[in-house]
Amino acid sequence: MTEYVIRFLAGGAIVSAFAMLGDLLRPKSFAGLFGAAPSVALATLGIAVYQHGAAYAALQTRAMIAGAIALAIYSVVVCQILARARLRALPATLLSLVVWLIVAFGVLMLAGGQT
């Protein structure tokens, strides 16, 4: 239980810090870089190294490569939906999560589950 409380607090704090930095910066396209900051990864990997060791964290980041490829495609899809289909931000970002899931698991499967 304590582990998940620590995870929640660390994740919340790191994500908020990156989000606030993104709010502070202009132009908006540059601030957008912070929308894809590895904030969840930084919090999770710190705990993973402490609990399971470096090899486990390295395995997680190998799979994260597939997640990052999916994130790039997801962001492009969201951008196109907002600009062309004129959908609002919340439905556009939520619907596009299907794209993220398909690409992420697809790349992971193609790489034999190890990336």
Added chain:
Amino acid sequence: MTPIRLAPSSLKEGRWYEYLIRFALGGAATVFAGLVSSRYGASIGGLFLALPAIFCASATLIEKHEIRRKREAGLAGERRGQMAAAVDSAGAALGALGMLAFAMVFSLTAETSIAAAFIGASLAWLVISMVAWYVRRKTRSVRRGRTKQKGSGSALV
């Protein structure tokens, strides 16, 4: 080319509960990644380190702030809000390249030195994201310049 700058006034646009939502979402995404890792293993769990859970909240807030600003000026602002969120998504696509670099550097260096892995991966994220943003910006301004030149050329003919 627009220079990178700090806009502290933009923090005033946010409401306290918006920051709370982001904190809660960030915490929940981290807990979720941990739960998936312990249930399905490091490989599947690792995928969720790049889950765009926070991005949904960020894009929605950007759209909301832009709409609010335009409404205060007596305009509708919906379209402007969507475009502001779209620009943010384009930036996130470039940031994802940085995240890719982060994951690659960390996976290659973690077993040698953990401190070097964290520092090297974070630097890789920052450098690759900024270079990708700069290259995109330059390419767009060159393309825009060529279009303008073509336009004025045909006008002269």
